[in-house]
Amino acid sequence: MQNQSQQSVPASGSDPRADSSLTDMLRAQICSSSELSFLMEAHDGLSAAIAERAGFKGLWASGLSIACSLGYRDANEASWSQLVDVVERIADSTTLPVLVDGDGGFGNFNNARLLARKLRQRGAAGVALEDSCFPKMNSFVGDRHPLADIEEFSGRLRAIKDSTADDLILVARIEALIAGHDMDEAILRAHAYADAGADAILIHSRRTAADEIVAFTRVWQDRLPVVIVPTKYYRTPVSAYRKSRISTVIWANHSMRAAMAAMRQVCDRILAEESTASIEPNIATLDEVFELLKYDELAHAEARYLPHPTDLRQ
Structure with missing residues (x-):
């Protein structure tokens, strides 16, 4: 007989400290709302508190910004454990849901699911995983951006979903256009990642105009919500995103750059x-x-x- 004074061990992927209301808040912003939502970059507790004070309703824990704040390059030089430590401080400093830039998951499916579980334990509401190879390089640096095999990356996504279920919003980030592939490749990957359990698709582009993004949404036809990061095409008016039925815009690195x-x-x-x-x-x-x-x-x-x-x- 189990000693009644002992606490039961939570099932894999669950944690008694995790706040499901934050996940629900992020899900409402990304997956359920008919209004365009905005996530503001945070790289530490201070930037998170400032973003909340400004009125933002959700945060993006930026891999680039966190790496910079630690004195590293955005090339997987910071470890996954350093990332989750920073995310914990961000989550503790605000009442907002945090979507974490998880790069490619820091390895294979096992690394990815470990990262996801630890992020959930530290207070994250979601994670975005990109279909890059480990170690990754920042999307805007150089031209060498090899993509992960579709099936292998889909396995990473399934492993995260099997580990965290609905406790963590999973955003699949497609780097095909960054790597120079055509729209057909991006759409092929988006469908595969949707089948693997992603809650939303982040389509990334390095062009200074949003033509690739608009073209993607036209073909995609809202199978899953679409998230974008307009770092390079920042002159595009927000009305264009609303017209294309974009779900969420991430202002991905601006607090770090301003600081x-x-x-x-x-x-x-x-x-x-x-x-x-x-x-x-x-x-x-x-x-x-x-x-x-x-x-x-x-x-x-x-x-x-x-x-x-x-x-x-x-």
């Missing part, structure tokens, strides 16, 4: 001027930092839980 530019300017000026006087009006005040990260809550908690100095003298 990089701002820090560079501040460092240059402080070094040149040997003073911070001229830059103080243009940076966040310490009070703003304390307010964003809720230092007042800590003060209230101290008043409630720590003994008062007069109590200690009694």
Whole structure:
């Protein structure tokens, strides 16, 4: 007989800390809503809190941005364990659902399902997996972007679904157009990944116009929701995405790039001027930092839980 004081071991892929409401929120944004939704990039707890304060309803834990914040290149130099550690801080810093850039899953089906389970345990609501080979290279760097075999990648997707079921939104990211293949190849892969259990398709393009994206949606005909990352075709008006019935737009790396530019300017000026006087009006005040990260809550908690100095003298 099982000792009643012992907790039962959760089934594979489940975790008592996982918040299904966040997964439901992400599913509603990507899979159920008739309105275009937007996910904002976050690469740490601070950027996540700022995105939530701005009014975004969901976050994209960017592989590129997280790698940059750790001082790595977006070429699988950061490990999967480093990724999930950062995702945990992002999830803990906000009340928003987080879709994680899982690259290609850091290996074969076994690595992919391990990554998915760990992301779910750390608070992620979804993961996007790209059909690249390990180690991957950032989509916008160079021309060597070998694609995974369709059946092999479909196996990675099935392994994630078998491990996490509906507890994690699974987005299959297609790199065929990035790698120079034609639209037929992209559509072929999209159908295969839908059959493997993907909840949505992310079609990626490196062109400066959205013509490939529009062409894909026209042929795809809404079999599954379509997610896009308009990093290169940023001049395309959002109305074009709505017309093409895109589900979700990811602003994929903009907080990291904004922080990089701002820090560079501040460092240059402080070094040149040997003073911070001229830059103080243009940076966040310490009070703003304390307010964003809720230092007042800590003060209230101290008043409630720590003994008062007069109590200690009694």
